[in-house]
Amino acid sequence: MHQLNYLIEHFGYFGIILALIGGIIGLPIPDEVLLTYVGYNIFLGKMAYLPSLLCAAIGASGGISLSYLLGVKLGAPFLNKYGPKLHITEERVNRTKRLFMKMGPFLLFIGFFIPGVRHITAYLAGINSYKYKKFALFAYLGAFTWCFTFIAIGRILGENWGAFGFYFSKYSFFLILLAILGFVILYTYRRRRRVLKNV
Numbered sequence: 001m002h003q004l005n006y007l008i009e010h011f012g013y014f015g016i017i018l019a020l021i022g023g024i025i026g027l028p029i030p031d032e033v034l035l036t037y038v039g040y041n042i043f044l045g046k047m048a049y050l051p052s053l054l055c056a057a058i059g060a061s062g063g064i065s066l067s068y069l070l071g072v073k074l075g076a077p078f079l080n081k082y083g084p085k086l087h088i089t090e091e092r093v094n095r096t097k098r099l100f101m102k103m104g105p106f107l108l109f110i111g112f113f114i115p116g117v118r119h120i121t122a123y124l125a126g127i128n129s130y131k132y133k134k135f136a137l138f139a140y141l142g143a144f145t146w147c148f149t150f151i152a153i154g155r156i157l158g159e160n161w162g163a164f165g166f167y168f169s170k171y172s173f174f175l176i177l178l179a180i181l182g183f184v185i186l187y188t189y190r191r192r193r194r195v196l197k198n199v
Helices: 002-025 031-044 049-082 090-103 106-113 118-127 132-198
Strands: none
Touching (some): 002 049, 031 049, 031 132, 049 118, 090 106, 090 118, 106 118, 106 132
8 A cells, every 4th residue: 555655646647657567567566456546546636537547558558568579579488487587477377378278369358357367468469479450459458448447446436445455355366267257158158149140
C-alpha cells in the first residue's frame, strides 16, 4: 500500500505506465492491486478517469509488446535463462504452453486476467513467430479490457478497495480456474456452432 501511494504521489500518471510495463514483463508488482488503487484515487478525485485509463492501457500494451519483442528476438533461451529471475518458473512456462496450445491467440486476451500467465503469453507468441497483427488484435484488446475492469472495480468499491487486494490474493487460484473454465465453455460453444454451420 505504501509503495503504491508513493508511486502515484511522486510519479502520477507516468508512474502507472512504468509500473505496468515492469509488471507485465515479470517484475514482482501487484498489477491488479495497482489498477484498483488507481480506481480508488479516481473515486477520491485525485486522478482523472480518462488519463488514468489511457496511461494504464499504454503501460499494459507497452509491457506486453516488450515481452513479445523479447520472444521474437531472443527466443526460448532468454526465457529459460532469465525467467526464474523474473519469477517466471518452469512450471508456469509449461502450464502456459499447454494453455497456449489449446487456446492459441485467445490466451493473449484472457491471459491478462490470470496472474502468472499474462507474463508469459507474449513471450510464447514471439517465440512461436505469431504475426504482429494477430498478436496486437488480441493482446491490446485484452490489455484495455483488463485495465478498464480493475480500475472500474476500484472506483465502484471506493473506500473498500483495500478489501479487494486481500480477497484477490487469497482467492486468485479459484479466480484463475473460473476464468479458464469460462473461456473453455465459450470456446467449445463457438467451435460447435462453427461445425454445425458447415454441416
